[in-house]
Amino acid sequence: MLPLTQTLKNKPTQILSQWIGWAFFRDLASGLSLTLSYMFSKTVTEQYPDKEKWVPFPRYRGHHFLNTNEEGDTNCVACELCAKICPCDCIDVVPFEDLKGNRRPKVFDIDLGRCLYCGLCEDACPANAIKLGQHYEYSCENSEELTVGRDVLMGMPRKSELGGAVFDASLSTIDGVHVKEVENGQGRDWWQDIRRN
Amino acid sequence: MEELIPIVVLLAKLIVVIVVLLILPIPLTWLERKIAGHIQQRLGPMRVGWHGLLQPLADGIKLLTKEDHIPAEADRFLFKIAPIVALVATFALFVVLPFGESFSVFDQEITLYLADMNVALLYVLAVSGLHVFAVILGGWASNSKYAILGSLRTCAQMISYEIPMGFAVVGVVMLAQSMSLVSIVEAQSEVWNIVYQPLGFTVFFIAGLAEAQRIPFDLAEAEGDLGAGYHTEYSGMRFSLFMISEYMVVVFMASLTVILFFGGWNDFLVPLPSFVWFALKVGFFIWVFMWLRFTFPRYRYDQLMSIGWKVLLPLSIANILVSGFIMS
Numbered sequence: 001m002l003p004l005t006q007t008l009k010n011k012p013t014q015i016l017s018q019w020i021g022w023a024f025f026r027d028l029a030s031g032l033s034l035t036l037s038y039m040f041s042k043t044v045t046e047q048y049p050d051k052e053k054w055v056p057f058p059r060y061r062g063h064h065f066l067n068t069n070e071e072g073d074t075n076c077v078a079c080e081l082c083a084k085i086c087p088c089d090c091i092d093v094v095p096f097e098d099l100k101g102n103r104r105p106k107v108f109d110i111d112l113g114r115c116l117y118c119g120l121c122e123d124a125c126p127a128n129a130i131k132l133g134q135h136y137e138y139s140c141e142n143s144e145e146l147t148v149g150r151d152v153l154m155g156m157p158r159k160s161e162l163g164g165a166v167f168d169a170s171l172s173t174i175d176g177v178h179v180k181e182v183e184n185g186q187g188r189d190w191w192q193d194i195r196r197n
Numbered sequence: 198m199e200e201l202i203p204i205v206v207l208l209a210k211l212i213v214v215i216v217v218l219l220i221l222p223i224p225l226t227w228l229e230r231k232i233a234g235h236i237q238q239r240l241g242p243m244r245v246g247w248h249g250l251l252q253p254l255a256d257g258i259k260l261l262t263k264e265d266h267i268p269a270e271a272d273r274f275l276f277k278i279a280p281i282v283a284l285v286a287t288f289a290l291f292v293v294l295p296f297g298e299s300f301s302v303f304d305q306e307i308t309l310y311l312a313d314m315n316v317a318l319l320y321v322l323a324v325s326g327l328h329v330f331a332v333i334l335g336g337w338a339s340n341s342k343y344a345i346l347g348s349l350r351t352c353a354q355m356i357s358y359e360i361p362m363g364f365a366v367v368g369v370v371m372l373a374q375s376m377s378l379v380s381i382v383e384a385q386s387e388v389w390n391i392v393y394q395p396l397g398f399t400v401f402f403i404a405g406l407a408e409a410q411r412i413p414f415d416l417a418e419a420e421g422d423l424g425a426g427y428h429t430e431y432s433g434m435r436f437s438l439f440m441i442s443e444y445m446v447v448v449f450m451a452s453l454t455v456i457l458f459f460g461g462w463n464d465f466l467v468p469l470p471s472f473v474w475f476a477l478k479v480g481f482f483i484w485v486f487m488w489l490r491f492t493f494p495r496y497r498y499d500q501l502m503s504i505g506w507k508v509l510l511p512l513s514i515a516n517i518l519v520s521g522f523i524m525s
């Protein structure tokens with residue numbers, strides 16, 4: 001109810017119509033009609049992990065991967081610059097010389113539990129080897145598993161051009177828990193489903 | 198042998214009513230969560246069964262296997278008996294509720310109610326007050342500040358809505374010239390009471406919301422400020438007894454609204470079996486109860502009391518006066 005001074009300023013007809021409105025629950029009815037329209041509008045729930053999955057934009061900094069060259073060997077020259085610049089000190093590189101005489105990492109461990117995903121390692125790398133991808137599902141049963149080695153990093157998915165959309169997906173528990181996107185072209189723009197009024 | 202048939206029929210009806218009432222909370226919890234979800238543009242339960250239909254069963258298993266905890270220094274006897282009082286009081290309400298027109302099988306008339314009392318309405322008003330005792334006992338026995346605050350609020354709330362509620366149904370009794378629920382429904386076979394008694398319906402419905410302790414009058418529970426109110430300390434099976442009785446009160450209030458104001462099982466446009474019509478109308482009102490729950494915030498309890506005493510009571514008395522003048 002409006003304060004008395006406010007009510008006195010209004011014209012008598014306004015006051016009358018206000019009271020008639022209150023008597024017939026006009027304010028309650030407008031609330032109810034709003035919730036009724038919401039009840040039958042589209043929902044915004046993203047059915048992760050059962051049916052849908054959000055694939056982040058390509059600029060997203062997620063799980064690292066190591067780029068490979070045409071021979072399937074890693075680009076990394078084991079210069080250890082990434083290990084030096086890393087503010088969390090979570091990269092461990094041990095170099096060796098392979099049969100072709102190239103300097104390559106024998107050990108390349110990243111402790112993903114300590115990484116803060118700043119992307120400095122990506123910036124520092126002179127060989128365009130280490131990159132941060134769009135993968136973000138890390139679930140595992142103990143924290144040691146969060147330290148991943150060279151071969152895992154080489155096998156991680158590369159940056160995908162798609163992204164910034166919700167894709168159809170399905171949950172798979174083979175080889176760790178992952179949600180795999182179903183390849184069917186363009187995803188759905190999730191933000192479009194949110195009512196703006 | 199002949200004399201035994203009515204008893205067998207009565208027992209069969211009793212069993213059907215009890216089974217249906219015990220099963221009803223299962224779909225209702227699902228419905229409530231779905232409605233809550235969709236009003237908030239969520240989906241509600243989706244993972245157990247098709248669209249989460251089996252979710253209540255999963256919840257039931259969880260509740261049954263939970264630890265049954267009684268707080269230290271609680272009044273153990275009252276604590277144990279409160280959920281049972283809640284359940285018994287609500288079951289007792291359904292004794293007088295007619296579900297449909299009577300029909301005959303093998304020359305035996307089957308009535309779709311357990312008892313047709315000539316003072317059914319009085320019985321309903323009296324017994325529905327008993328449910329409040331369970332809430333008071335539960336809160337008192339828990340030895341917890343939230344629970345006791347919940348019961349105190351119930352005590353304060355109870356008088357302020359039961360009196361307007363009693364007055365609101367007087368108009369219906371005057372129209373039907375009877376307090377039996379069956380005759381009240383039969384009196385509405387032409388025109389439903391809502392046409393003659395819109396004010397009575399409004400008062401009754403608002404008081405009914407308070408009676409069922411639903412938002413906007415769920416002061417005894419008040420998740421926001423009291424944890425869970427009177428059943429804060431309850432867990433497992435005892436908690437689920439409270440939940441079942443709460444849903445049954447909702448079903449009962451919806452049925453009573455239908456019987457008193459919306460023509461009971463009388464059909465409307467489409468001829469369907471009487472109990473189907475009854476179930477459809479009751480379902481609609483249950484849905485309205487849930488819709489209200491997720492639309493409105495909660496009233497303070499002094500506000501509820503001023504609504505009860507200053508608005509509902511005068512309105513219900515005015516309703517009786519006006520009905521009396523028109524009828525004479």
Ligand code: SF4
Nearest residue numbers: 086115116118119121
């Ligand atoms: S993203 Fe940052 S914290 Fe993570 S490994 Fe690279 S440099 Fe270290």
Ligand code: SF4
Nearest residue numbers: 076077079080082125
């Ligand atoms: S990933 Fe790049 S920065 Fe790190 S050791 Fe290899 S080449 Fe050097």
